[in-house]
Amino acid sequence: MSAVRRVEPPCDCAAKDGASDPTVIFENKYEFCGYNLKIARFINANLGFSAYVWEAGVALCRYFEKQNASFTGKTVIELGSGTGIVGILTTLLGGEVTMTDKPNTLKQIENNVSINIPSACRHRINVQALTWGEDHARFPTNYDFILGSDIVYSSVSYPALVETLCHLAKQGATIYLSSELRKMNGSPYFHDELLPQHFNCQRSAALAGCLRPPTPLTDGRAHGADPSTTPPGEPGLLEGLIRSPGTLQAALLIGSASPPRALEDAKYPDRDMIGCSSL
Known part of the structure; x- marks a missing residue:
């Protein structure tokens, strides 16, 4: 992965609204499934953690790569798209994708869509605001x-997230969740106790094998980490790629009412991905 930093002056419309600060944009380059992705991150746009590429998202992209995944002819919705890296790759792999996040994050996602998705494929991608537990009912089932990648991070949001998942999967869907388990926010409880109340699911350590270890610097950061843009207490793997205090070990495949099915992991004996079904 390589990275560049650029600064854009405020546009005329922003100046009229009283926003005079230039936009600081970091661009990170990745390669998955033969596609070169350029992911822009709006650093000073008050996006919080949505302005970072989290390792759970990169791991899910690499999982799709190792599985030779194809989403051709399939409808997909991504929750908490953030920078859009997972949804963009899924679109390039043939999916008809709806990418969702909070309203203030949509501009960043739309920017990355315009950079990475050819115009001939734009009809297969849609970016919409979605607030869990509030307006999820306007989306299909x-x-x-x-x-979802690293969307299990705040215990306050767990009931709303489950409600949203249950609605979206009502007619049968396979759910891929790539998560870091952190005891401090109760994410193990979400995966081990809360989700099983609604879905038959099993947790796997498979995604950890989809990460490439960083080269550490003497101060403990990874090579390429940008200390000015790394959240306090969140040591960077690489510039824009953040490892949070936890263990990446949850990959939940939550299916429909059909029987659980393995997803061809026999090709990867070190993996233990298991399909699951809803109750």
Whole structure:
């Protein structure tokens, strides 16, 4: 992965609204499944953690790469898209993708869509605001796949997230959740106790094998980490790629009412991904 930093002056419309600060944008380059992705991150746009590429998202992209995944002809919705890296790759792999996040994050996602998705494929991608537990009912219930990477991070949001997942998967969907388990926010409880009340699911340590170890610097940061943009207490793996205090070990494949099915992990004996079904 390589990275560049650029600063854009405020546009005329922003100046009229009283916003005079230039936009600081970091661009990170990745390669998955033969596609070169350029992911822009709006650093000073008050996006919080949405302005970072989290390792759970990168791991999910590498999982799709190792599985030779294809989403051709499939409908997909991504929750908490952030920078959009997972949803963009899923679109390039053939999916009809709806990417969602809070309203203030949509501009960043739309920017990355415009950079990475060819115009001939734009009709297969849609960016919308979605607030869990509030306006999820306006979305369909017949998606083939639901994606989420590092969206299990705040215990306050767990009931709303479960309510949203149950609605979106009502007619049967396979859910891919790539998560870091952190005791401090109760994410193990979410995966081990809360989700099983609604879905038959099993946790896997498989995604950890989809990460490439960083080269540490003498101060403990990874090579390429940008200390000015790394959240306090969140040591960077690489510039824009953040490892939070936890263990990346949850990959939940939550299916429909059909029997659980393995997802061809026999090709990867070190993996233990298991399909699951809803109750």
